Structures are given as structure tokens and as C-alpha cells.
Amino acid sequence: MRVEGPETKIARDLLAHYDVHARRLPWRAPPGTNAADPYRVWLSEVMLQQTTVAAVGPYFARFTERWPDVAALAAADDADLMAAWAGLGYYARARNLLACARAVARDHGGRFPDTEAGLRALPGVGAYTAAAVAAIAFGRRAVVVDANVERVVARLFAIATPLPAARPAIRDAADRITPDARAGDFAQAMMDLGATVCTPRNPACGICPLRSDCAAFATADPAIFPVRPAKRAKPHRTGHGWWIERDGHVWLVRRPDTGLLGGMRGLPSSDWGDAPDATPPVAADWRTLADPVRHVFTHFSLSLTMHHAHVGDDVTPDGAGEWWPVARIGDAGLPTLFARAAQAVRREQDARN
Ligand code: SF4
Numbered sequence: 001m002r003v004e005g006p007e008t009k010i011a012r013d014l015l016a017h018y019d020v021h022a023r024r025l026p027w028r029a030p031p032g033t034n035a036a037d038p039y040r041v042w043l044s045e046v047m048l049q050q051t052t053v054a055a056v057g058p059y060f061a062r063f064t065e066r067w068p069d070v071a072a073l074a075a076a077d078d079a080d081l082m083a084a085w086a087g088l089g090y091y092a093r094a095r096n097l098l099a100c101a102r103a104v105a106r107d108h109g110g111r112f113p114d115t116e117a118g119l120r121a122l123p124g125v126g127a128y129t130a131a132a133v134a135a136i137a138f139g140r141r142a143v144v145v146d147a148n149v150e151r152v153v154a155r156l157f158a159i160a161t162p163l164p165a166a167r168p169a170i171r172d173a174a175d176r177i178t179p180d181a182r183a184g185d186f187a188q189a190m191m192d193l194g195a196t197v198c199t200p201r202n203p204a205c206g207i208c209p210l211r212s213d214c215a216a217f218a219t220a221d222p223a224i225f226p227v228r229p230a231k232r233a234k235p236h237r238t239g240h241g242w243w244i245e246r247d248g249h250v251w252l253v254r255r256p257d258t259g260l261l262g263g264m265r266g267l268p269s270s271d272w273g274d275a276p277d278a279t280p281p282v283a284a285d286w287r288t289l290a291d292p293v294r295h296v297f298t299h300f301s302l303s304l305t306m307h308h309a310h311v312g313d314d315v316t317p318d319g320a321g322e323w324w325p326v327a328r329i330g331d332a333g334l335p336t337l338f339a340r341a342a343q344a345v346r347r348e349q350d351a352r353n
Helices: 007-022 037-050 052-067 070-074 080-085 094-106 116-120 127-138 147-157 167-177 185-196 326-331 336-352
Strands: 236-246 247-252 293-296 303-309 322-324
Touching: 007 185, 007 303, 007 322, 037 052, 037 070, 037 127, 037 147, 052 080, 070 094, 080 094, 116 127, 127 185, 147 185, 147 326, 236 336, 247 303, 247 326, 293 336, 322 326
Parallel strands: 236 303
Antiparallel strands: 236 247, 247 322, 293 303
16 A cells, blocks of 8 residues: 655645635636636736735736737737836836737747746746746646745745745755646645735644644744844935926836836936935926835835926926826826825925915
8 A cells, every 4th residue: 555645645635625715816717627828827927926916906807808818918018018017016027028928929829838948938937937837827747936835835844944045945845745736726725825824924723734744833933934034124225306397297207128117107316325416307496395205125215305396388308208197197107106206296286285
């Protein structure tokens, strides 16, 4: 008689739990099927990187209504897509999305490659996304490790090495417990367990289907895994932004394609650093908001001091840009930093009037 090892048992117990408790998500096929649309799986996986399921939901609905398949997305206008992405953050993902859709349409006849290696060769598709799409859309055995899976695996095996050095061991352990069959369901079941049961701060071990095989459960505090490295404070930067208003319109620029918020519309701003250049883009009677607009990016926090002024009909700032109707500023697809800066200026203007 073949004796079942703990790794096989983990997969079996988890899949049995998933069959009953799988989250219903708009990009998913029901447990036990491999019928998920690769386009929807890929789109959701790109959107979900660094973003919650709750935040992605409305974006996914809007994108798939407007661009129902990869051919439609490949034909999208760059600026339209960037505007539709506004608010989801990490804007390089949106540029990669477009590059990938165009490669699938142009080089693969509109069909996603069905192997991990084929997917990995697409522009902007990293190891994680390739594994996730290969497993979930095509039922390929692939080792899928996102932040949720990383946490669950680190706890199952009580991996004491701090992140990020622990990643190879976590991946090896994830490989050992990934079954040959139903690899897509297994990946999604791990994601669900991490999102709903094995949560970062208060894992609900009492209802966890894996607790009999979990090494962290046997310790006093399962939540200490994965072990975090000592935190370093984020550097802080400052900058200046300008709201230039002319006859009911505000001057918006398009940010350079490369770099932070690349390709997005924005308000004109200085460089962001320790001593940013406060020279305004045009001469005007400038007013300055008392409180800077604060925003936290991945690698630094920013205080943006906002200045605002009305200018005459004959004034246009140097460089590329457009006069955008102030009443429709909500439709400009501004990234969160500039959307908040615009709100702050308009609140101050309203208070003065
Ligand atoms: Fe996470 Fe607790 Fe389940 Fe272990 S028993 S996998 S720590 S929820």
C-alpha cells in the first residue's frame, strides 16, 4: 500500500476545502474545471499585483466591458488605457499590459501561449504571472508563489530565515506541495487560504484545513512567519506642483514614458528630492496651499507643495501639455497623487469664493 506523505496530504486537504469554500471571483472558473479564459486570468493577475481583490473588482469589470478580449485591448489607445488604469497604481503594469496584449495579437494570432515558458517570453510577463496563467488557465503544473502563498508556505514549514533570503526555500517548499493534477485550483486555493484564513496578523488556525500539517501552528505564535527583516524608514522627498488655470481649464502635462507615473497625465511639477527647484513654469500671481499634499510611493514618501494661479488667455506654459476643462478633471485619469493635489487646490479655491 502506498503511504501518503505530508506534502500530498496538504494538497488533498486544501483542494477538498477549496471545493467547498472557493471565493467566487469574476475571472475564475468553478473548482474542478480548467475553463478560465486566459485573457481574464492574465488581466486579473496583472491587476492584482500589489492591489487587493476589492480594489481590482470595479477595474476588472470596466476593462472587460470595454476591451472584452486581448485583440480589443491590443487595439486600445495608449492614453485611454492609462486613463482607465488611473488609481490602480504601479503604472508600469499598465504599459506592460498593452505591450503584452499587442505581442499576443501580433505574434500569436490572438491566443496566449499555453506553457509557462511561452508566457514568460511575453513582454512584461514575470515569473509569477507566467506560472499563475499557465496553472489557472491551462492546468499546467506550475509553482505559483504570490504574497499570500509565500505567507502560507512559510508558516506550513515554519521557515525561520527572514525575507527576502527565505524566498528560495519557500519556493522549494511550494514546489514540493504542488500536485501534478489540479495545479490551477491548488494555486487559487493557496491564494484563498492566505487571503481568508491564514491572514497576515491573525491566522484563523482553528478553522484551517491544514493545521494538522502546519509547523507554525505547533509554535506559540504562527503569525511571526514569514520572518520580516528589520524595517528601514522610507526616504522622504519634497516637490512643488502647479495648478495653472485659464478660462475654466487647467494645464496638464503628459509625464515621460519612463520613470515614476510614466505616460500618465499630471500637473506640472518640479523634480522630487531634498531641494526641489521652486521656479514656477509661468510668471503669475501664485498662491501656495498651507499644507503640502502627502503621498507614499513604494520607495519613498513625498510632500508636494501646491501652488495655484489664474493666467491670461495669452499665457501657455512651455513644453507639451493640454488645457483640460476643470469641471471634467475627474475624467483626466490623473494618478492618485495629482488627483489629490487637484482636490486640495479646488477645495481652497471654493473656500475663497
Ligand atoms: Fe496558517 Fe494557521 Fe493554517 Fe498554519 S494552521 S496554515 S498558520 S492558518
